[in-house]
Amino acid sequence: MKAFGKILGLVLLGLLLIIVALGFALTHLFDPNDYKDEIRQLARDKANIELTLNGDIGWSLFPWLGLELHDASIATLNAPKTPFADLKMLGLSVRVLPLLRREVQMSDVRVEGLNLTLARDENGHGNWEDFGKPLPGSAPATTTAPATTATPAPGETSPPAPANERPVKLDIDSLTVNNARVQYSDARNGQTFNAESIQLSTGPVHEGVNIPLKLTAFLSVGQPVVRARTELNGELRFDRALKRYQLEDMKLSGEASGEPLQGKTMTFAAQGQLLVDLAANVAEWNSLKVSANQLRALGELDLRDLDKTPKLTGGLSIAQLNLRTFLDSIGYPLPAMADATTLSKFELASRLQGSSTSLALEDLTVKLDDSTFSGRVAIDDFAKQALRLQLKADKFDADRYLPAKSESTASASAARKADVKGKEAGALAGGGTTPLPDAPTQVAWSSDTLLPVERLRQLDLQADLNFGVLTLKKLPIEDASLKASGQGGLLTLETLRGGLYNGDFESKGKLDVRPAIPQIGLSTQINRVPVEHFIKGEDDTPPLKGLLDLTSDLTASGNSQKALIDTLNGNASFAINNGVLVNANLEQQLCQGIALLNRKALSGEPRGKDTPFEELKGSLVLRNGVASNPDLKVRIPGLTVNGAGDLDLRVLGMDYRVGVIIEGDKRDMPDPACQVSARYVGLEWPLHCRGPLELGAKACRVDKDGLGKVAAKLAGDKLGEKINEKLGDKVSPELKDALKGLFKQ
Structure with a gap:
């Protein structure tokens, strides 16, 4: 037996040697x-x-x-x-x-x-x-047809795969x-x-164990030109039977540059745990960390229904960063804004929902500078850029984010301020005895482009925004609500309303950017809002105070402030109640006129600066930036004021003729030169107001031309009295009236 084993060993050794020799x-x-x-x-x-x-x-x-x-x-x-x-x-x-x-x-x-x-x-x-496909028309290679496998009946299990079908x-x-x-x-x-x-x-x-992996490459895209250096590290794990693939501890890093980055370089990195389960048709990216220059983000991403239309869910949070600096670092510098410190604080947290054609940020919280927004932002269709906004904010100062004034606009504004200051100084000198201020000539509006027309033409928008306090043009609007929509170049302001200084307002309008020249229509209703907040001067001293009620329906066309004002047309009606004409003592102005008629000089200095009134109202007809006001009426205690004139909104100037019926100096110690005799009762005393709109009633003077007519009327009345006295009952009343009329001509 021992010999047999030895022989067998020698045989096997010989066979092995033969195999090696054959090889x-x-x-x-x-x-x-x-x-x-x-x-x-x-x-x-x-x-x-x-x-x-x-x-x-x-x-x-x-x-x-x-x-x-x-x-x-x-x-x-x-x-x-x-x-x-x-x-x-x-x-x-x-x-x-x-x-x-x-x-x-x-x-x-x-x-x-x-x-x-x-x-x-x-x-x-x-x-x-x-x-791997044969040429068209060629006969395929002969293959042995696989045996037909019977489909198991419901409830039955499939037979195990043959041994030769094992992976x-x-x-x-x-x-x-x-x-x-x-x-x-x-x-x-x-x-x-x-x-x-x-x-x-x-x-x-x-298979079934972690495989260390390292991949580096240089990537480039042709349109637009983008170049990137990338490095990928991680551990790959796969199970072909379960169709399950994982990349654990994945770390991707690199640098990118190219046309979209405007010559700038972006350093990026991403890491996390990746899983693709083709049996369940899901893909996951857990423990997601992403960085791009100054940006840092965390999140989780899930894709479902990979075999159909994939659906995205997950969450994303972006740590606080200087958004202005970040955008500049990737080649998208922001335009200059009124406040250069805006967008210095930005952070975001949201749930994600999306598909291959849409993306929604649900339960969104955004902190932007001093404001906090919450709600929903979505793009319903990437191809149509269908933007949907539903946001609430605690407060937002929109003025800070408006475009900064250009050099030409700033220069024109400075020239106008100097012009108004000069006219105001002249108007205040001499207590109203100086000549009328000249009408302003400096254009008050910017010619800078106002609207991004091409972008607005492509906009598909539905916006529903609410603010605790919205600051717009220095006006703090409380509980502000804005609803707007836009599609195909037609934007509709469905409503903009809110509370303003214990009053309220509402505006509606449309912006049509489909024509070469944009067209705007706006309707506004204002109720009991202090007017001084709309017309403050450069020194924050308004020319007028009171509670404003306004109804307007206006249209304009153009793409700059100047163009819109130059084409402003429409109608408006207004009423200001319980108001004050600031730094404009109309009583002093009229006493000056009475003193002239009395041929006396006022003995005292002006005592009051303001003129209170009960109501100031009228209507406006606007034609190409000029508002005609034919029915101005002011109710002042002891005075009745009627006026008519124009407001030239292009240069913010006014030119008014005003008639005032007064009772005289009603103070406890009246000025002797301003005493009204019985013959002055019922007379309409003329004023002429001309100059920058900011001056208000400070630009008003006694109309000496009109005062001459008043003097002529008074002279005619006095002559009539003498005729009555001399003729008595010697002539008929008809003849006396004829003689009076002759001397009044």
Whole structure:
């Protein structure tokens, strides 16, 4: 028995030596380079590919089945002269005996100089779609039809897969790819994509265990031109039976530059845990961390229904950053604003919902400078840029975010201020005895472009905004509500309303940017709002105070303040109650006129500066920036005021003729020169108001031309009295009336 074992051992040793000898003989006596043509033909017949072998083929047989290809390429049969892929060298080795057990045990796999070219033609057909397909009209290779498998009835379990259908088990020591390149082009839109200098290295590749992975590449896109350097690290884990793939501890970093960044460079990084489960049709990115220059964000992302229309859910939060600095660092500098410190504080937190065509930020909280917004922001359709806003804010000062004044506008504004200051100084000198101020000539409005017309024409908007306090043009609007919509270049202000200094207002309007020149229509209702907040001067001293009621319906066209004012048309009516004409003592002005008629001089200095009134009302008809006011009426204790004139909104000037019926100096110690005799009762005393609108009643003077008519009337009345006295009852009343009328002409 011992001898038999010895003999058996010798036999096995001999067989092994024979196998080794055969392997040595095959690898040294058989040269695959002599059969390149047969190999190419076999590739055409069996794999339906065009294989080109320009370099040598190296191989080994046992115990490793080794193969080395040099300078090889493959192409589709439809385009055999255009390589689909080529490489400089491919080296791999496979253990022979494990192949019998459907196990692939490989040593290091090396790929050098791989170049993969992908392209779509004008019809949208990709060259990869022909890979492995026979030429049209050629007979397919004869294959053995698989046995038909009966479908199990409901409730029954499928029979186990045959042993020969078990997946092949992979066992690779490592995979290395050096200097690879992938090129993609699309003839339909001219778009190109390149990945160059691809370097890939892995640790041992085993199914169901973590595989260390490192990938670097230089990426570029053609339209617009973008270039990026990227590096990816992580541990890959996969289970082909469960169709489950994970990239754990993923870290992606790099730098990007190009046309969208306007010459700037963006440093970016991302990390987290990635999972793709094709059996469940889900993908997840957990423990997400993203950075881009100064931006830092955290979140979770989930994709569902990968086999249908993918749906995105998740959450995102952005840590506080200087948004202005960040946008400038990625090539999107913000225009100058009225307050240069705006957008210095920005942070965001939100839930995400989306699809391939839409994205919504739900339960959104945004902190912007001193304001906090909450609500929802969504793009319902990326292609249509359909923007939907539903936001509430505690407070928001919109004035800070308005465009800064241009140099030309600032210069014109300074010139107008100087002009108004000069006229105001003259108006206040001499207690109303100075000449009338000249009408202003400096344009009060900017010619800078006001509206981004092209962007507004593309806007699809629905906005519902609410503010605890909205500051607009220095007006603090409480409980402000704004609803607006826009589509196809027609924007509608459905409502803008709120409380204002214990009063309220509401505006509605439309902006049509479809024509070459934008058209605007606006209707406004104001109830009991202090008028002084609308017409404050540069020194915050308004020319007029009181509670304003206003109804207006206006239209205009143009794309600058000046153009809109120059084309302003419409109608308005107004009433100001319980008001004051500031720094304008009309009583003093009228006493001056009475003193002139009395041929006396006022003995005292002006005592009062303001003129209170009960009501000031009228209507306006606006034509191309000039508002005609034919029915001005003012109720002042002891006075009745009627007036008519124009407000030139283009230069913010006024020119009014005012008639005042007074009772005289009603003070406890009246000025003797301002005593009203019985013959003055019922007379309308004329005033002329002209100058910058900011001066208000300070620009009013006694109208000496009109005062002459009053004097003539008084002289006629006095002569009539003498006629009555002299003639008595000697002539008829008709003759006396005729004589009086003659002297009043």
